[in-house]
Amino acid sequence: MENATEALVVINWETGKFVNASNSAEALFKIPKDKLLELGPLDISPEFQPDGTESKEIFAQFTQQALKKGKESFNWTCIDMERNPIPCEIRLVKIPSRKEKLLRGSIIDISDKIEKVKELEIANKKIGELKLIALRSVMSPHFIFNALNSIQYFIGKNERLNAINYLSTFSKLIRSILNHSVDNKIKLSEEVEMLKNYISLEMLRFEDKFDFNLIIDPELEIDYIEIPSLLIQPYVENAILHGLYNKPEKGTLTIEITEKGDVIYFTIQDDGIGRNAAMLLNAKSFPKHKSLGLKLTQERLELINENRNISFYIEDLEKNGEPSGTKVTIGILS
Template identity: 40%
Template sequence: MRLLTIYIIFLLMLLLPIGTMAQDSLYKSKSMPASKMSRVSNDLKKSLEVNDEAQIAKNYERLANEFFNKSDNTKAEEYFKKAITSYTKLKLTDDVTRVTRSLAKVQESQKDYKSAIKSYEVAGDISEDKSLEKINANDANRLRSVASPVVQEGYVNSNIELLKKENKEEEVSAAYVQKAENSLKQKNKEVAIESYNQALAYAKGKPAAIIKINNEIAKVYASDNQFDKAIGINEKLLADAKTKQDFSTQIKQLQSLSVLYFKKEDPNKAITALKEAFALALQKGNSAEAKKCLISLTQYYNGKGNNKESLALYNQFLQNFEQLVQSDTTLIDTKAFQVSEDKIRQLEKEKSLKDELITKTNTFNYFLLGSIGLLLLLFLWIVKTLFSIKTKNKEIALQSLRREMNPHFIFNSLNSVNQFIAENKEREANKYLTSYSNLMRNTMENSNKDFITLDNELEQLKKYLELEHLRFQDKFDFKISVDAELDPERTMVPNMIIQPHLENAIWHGLRYLDAKGLLLLNVQLANAKVVIRIEDNGIGLTKSQELKTSNQKAHESRGMSNTKERIGLLNELYKKNIRFQIFEKTLPETGTIVEIVFPLIDKIA
């Protein structure tokens, strides 16, 4: 009864105070070096604080691998999923493929075959490597055939060959372990041991994997009652662990040896191994393994009715209990990670809020930029439309001005025809009408053009001057000269700009002369510019103004303004810098000179 009471007290102390005392020891052991788990969790916190998605993804994966190595598959699965989310956000396909495959392995180790199959399939689908795609497909099919080890064997062998080609030694080793487990399902222990040994050959540089595989080989020998071989393997692992001062492995190998010795019916060696493991666990602060050893030892002694020895072990455990808990790094790491995980959860929430805010801000910014873009396009469209309308209006205005055929000329031409008819000069009237109709036809044909060839323009001007000369044969002669360097068939000139000035020279200068005058039209090339010079020796601008009626003054004024408007519109539309000037000759000469200057043009865009 006393023994039972002590046992209950011990269990209460073992189950309840450890959490509290471990929390206290967390603060008492600040000087202890941080574990790998602590370093990774701290790195994760830092990356979450600065919201570095690439580092967050990397640290999630690192943390998941730490949990996987410690066989905490639930936590490993949680952090692998978080890593996948971050890598997916970064669009890192290779990383997503790798971590999804790791997730599948964790799910498989938990016998969650349905989820594992799906993860293997996803890893295969997104992989850009055809071999890796096939490897994941094989693993998915292997799990579908979990009830048929023979079918599974084919997929495992296929993966071994593919992984060898890819030089993935660690995965080749894992595949051979799968092959060994498959052989055990088929009760083929020889092939299983052979596969385990092949797995060892590819596990070089991975001490944890080598220890695990050797332990599995030892279990196979033990299941076949080959205890000496199994013991030999565990003793070698124990010796290696002592050399490397790997106390955790020493404790586990001593426990395995005790189990083998009990099965071999050698309880003395079994108890010796257990006591050594118990003492080492107490010394090195491994409370979980100390508890396991203590339970095994007390069960054995109680079964033998040796309560005294059990009590001695309990007393030894209780005397070292506080120190054991304080120095148990596994408890400290667990509690430290709980604290870290709370901080990680808080940082994840803050990151989620930041990401949501960034997303909303980006959405608003995109909307704003899109709206600005649309407004800009609308503005540009309006500007373009207005410019197009303005240009069209200018073109219409230019056509309208160009088509303002000199009413004075038309009226006088008809009067001249009437005069020829009245004087019975039928032949002259017919000739005049024929020339007049040709001129009108050419003028109408070119009425929609802003520029025509010099050759075409001179032809029209010559016809016009010939008509006027028919009426005023005794008043003037005319002469047209063109620079030999100009090609009249290629050189372009403004349409109907020259004619009004020829008409003014005839009607307001030459026809008032008593003697016959001279009208000169000269087209020259000077400094890559075309210079058109209209010169007469008529009465000049001053005297002409004195003789004009008010109607004639209005007509001439309109003709000049028409020319200026047309030149202004042509300059706006074509940017040709056409210049126009008119001046009177100085005494003793009389007459007027008109100059029109523009760049040499051989093509109009």
């Protein structure tokens, strides 16, 4: 036992003291063996464990389980002579004895293991951030491509004034996208400004085919709240191009931004033709087309959700049993 590579101790549970200890236990706790044998498990443990539980109470439970079942394993925090914390894995094994309640304790220092887990978590977080940057690098051209189509539309119709106005707003939009193309987060006020520019371009392009309402909770400090950039726009784009554009009469797009507790809610609602009708039309007109923007946004939601709490809900609206639009709600923990 003295020459064991891991720290080994023998505990007399009735006295609460060690009756034997290996040389490696001396080294781990920086306590000479003769002094160590005057102590017990609770003397080399803090009063409370990191999760807030009282060491005395919880260790008694583990010990009783070991005496009853014959063995028990658990993670534990010990302290050395200088009261430095030592994260450990404890393995208790009951030693047969007629006179005493003896347990052999194997104490394994898992500091290196915990450090490696932390390093892995940091590495995975960095990988997630790089994936988000890569996705944004694809989303931004997709976003810009649709706007360029609109400019081409006006040039094709020889509408010089509309083309100039469109280019002016488009340049503001491009500047915003470039400024935030590598940022994980963006101020809510800047995201709102980008949305307004995008929607004004689409309203001009579709010759006021829809009205736009923007409702922002006046209590929201939009200059100080940060959210993932370019997260809302693809859902707005989908509402316009698939819901409202195909509606025979003029429609309405409403974006509402509210706060409940620590969550910022974005609601994108249109009174268009509904998702099912839009999918049927799209399948007929563009049978091989896939919604790249929404697919990428869904991937971004999944990646962001590894680090942040984001909720997503889509609702098909009905009126008198008929489709009457779509409502998308995104909740972001602020």
